[in-house]
Amino acid sequence: MAAKLMHAVQYERYGGGPDGLKHVEVPIPVPKKSEVLIRIEAVSINPVDWKIQKGEIKPIFPRKFPHIPGTDLAGEVVEVGPGVRNFATGDKVVAMLNHLYGGGLAEFAVVKESAMAKRPDELSAAETAALPVAALTALQALTQSAGIKLDGSSPQANILITAASGGVGHYAVQLAKLGNAHVTATCGARNIEFIKSLGADEVIDYRTPEGTALQSPSGKKYDAVIHCATGIPWSTFEPQLSSKGKVIDLTPGFGAMLTFAFKMLTLSNKRLVPLLMSFKAENLEYLLKLMKEGKLKTVVDSKYPLSRAEEAWARSISGHATGKIIVEP
Numbered sequence: 001m002a003a004k005l006m007h008a009v010q011y012e013r014y015g016g017g018p019d020g021l022k023h024v025e026v027p028i029p030v031p032k033k034s035e036v037l038i039r040i041e042a043v044s045i046n047p048v049d050w051k052i053q054k055g056e057i058k059p060i061f062p063r064k065f066p067h068i069p070g071t072d073l074a075g076e077v078v079e080v081g082p083g084v085r086n087f088a089t090g091d092k093v094v095a096m097l098n099h100l101y102g103g104g105l106a107e108f109a110v111v112k113e114s115a116m117a118k119r120p121d122e123l124s125a126a127e128t129a130a131l132p133v134a135a136l137t138a139l140q141a142l143t144q145s146a147g148i149k150l151d152g153s154s155p156q157a158n159i160l161i162t163a164a165s166g167g168v169g170h171y172a173v174q175l176a177k178l179g180n181a182h183v184t185a186t187c188g189a190r191n192i193e194f195i196k197s198l199g200a201d202e203v204i205d206y207r208t209p210e211g212t213a214l215q216s217p218s219g220k221k222y223d224a225v226i227h228c229a230t231g232i233p234w235s236t237f238e239p240q241l242s243s244k245g246k247v248i249d250l251t252p253g254f255g256a257m258l259t260f261a262f263k264m265l266t267l268s269n270k271r272l273v274p275l276l277m278s279f280k281a282e283n284l285e286y287l288l289k290l291m292k293e294g295k296l297k298t299v300v301d302s303k304y305p306l307s308r309a310e311e312a313w314a315r316s317i318s319g320h321a322t323g324k325i326i327v328e329p
């Protein structure tokens with residue numbers, strides 16, 4: 001019997017940007033052991049998706065062409081494979097696919113049951129599809145790398161969040177406030193009031209001299225920087241750090257890796273810490289719980305139907321999203 005087909009968006013080689021994305025009809029994948037088939041309701045775009053297409057992470061990603069990009073999705077379980085224990089047909093879920101294989105820009109995707117969480121009824125597909133890469137990264141940076149306890153039981157830390165208006169940054173501001181931190185944030189002038197509304201104590205326009213120097217308006221030195229922007233050298237951070245301050249770098253380039261090694265070898269108190277998000281289902285469940293309790297929200301920059309996925313792609317490449325970009329099949 002011929003396999004049933006679905007609409008998907010894929011690319012066949014490195015490069016090409018939005019024009020490299022092609023709309024195709026491909027077979028609906030079949031769930032294997034411990035996997036489920038999800039009918040996708042929303043998928044969010046992350047910068048890593050188009051960085052993979054650009055070849056910035058080759059030869060690790062993608063594993064092979066053609067590649068359907070996108071990893072963060074929300075939808076409904078429509079079929080379960082053998083051995084699935086915790087999910088059933090009809091469950092609303094949030095999931096993260098593996099960057100090696102992608103599969104998100106499509107009507108259906110197969111997901112390992114270990115890579116998903118149940119979605120509370122009161123939360124929408126769009127606001128929860130936005131969570132996996134961006135919010136899990138913000139959570140890991142704050143709790144694991146910066147040592148902030150989100151129940152507010154750690155002593156107040158001074159935290160700087162760069163690019164606070166982006167996907168990761170807007171979650172980091174909210175989570176840092178849950179952790180009782182004093183938050184200084186950088187963003188463009190148009191987003192200052194928005195970032196204050198998320199709870200930031202001080203917000204600086206990154207295009208002003210104070211913003212370029214990352215200077216806290218009240219003269220605070222930072223115990224940790226959740227560095228979501230790119231292209232800021234260590235020499236800019238160092239004078240703004242407290243005696244044991246850390247820069248948690250989400251996009252470490254060659255220079256940052258050299259600084260990381262040098263600071264380690266010289267036993268410096270001030271450190272650069274490269275971060276690579278590692279998925280944990282319990283962390284996704286925790287974020288969904290915070291969202292359900294009204295303690296965390298997703299700000300949606302823009303939504304596109306799957307038929308216009310290339311516009312979502314271009315929007316992310318522009319680097320000017322405020323919050324998250326969503327595609328809805």
Ligand SMILES: NC(=O)c1ccc[n+]([C@@H]2O[C@H](COP(=O)([O-])OP(=O)(O)OC[C@H]3O[C@@H](n4cnc5c(N)ncnc54)[C@H](OP(=O)(O)O)[C@@H]3O)[C@@H](O)[C@H]2O)c1
Nearest residue numbers: 047163165166167168188206229250251275276277320321
């Ligand atoms: N290591 C990991 O595991 C991991 C995980 C997730 C993300 N990342 C990386 O983290 C970075 C941030 O990701 P994201 O999803 O948050 O990006 P994003 O949503 O595309 O960020 C866009 C936002 O950044 C702001 N921005 C850009 N340059 C800035 C600067 N110098 N200072 C202040 N704000 C600035 C823009 O503001 P304007 O429009 O006003 O310019 C825009 O609102 C990316 O490089 C991504 O690849 C790494």
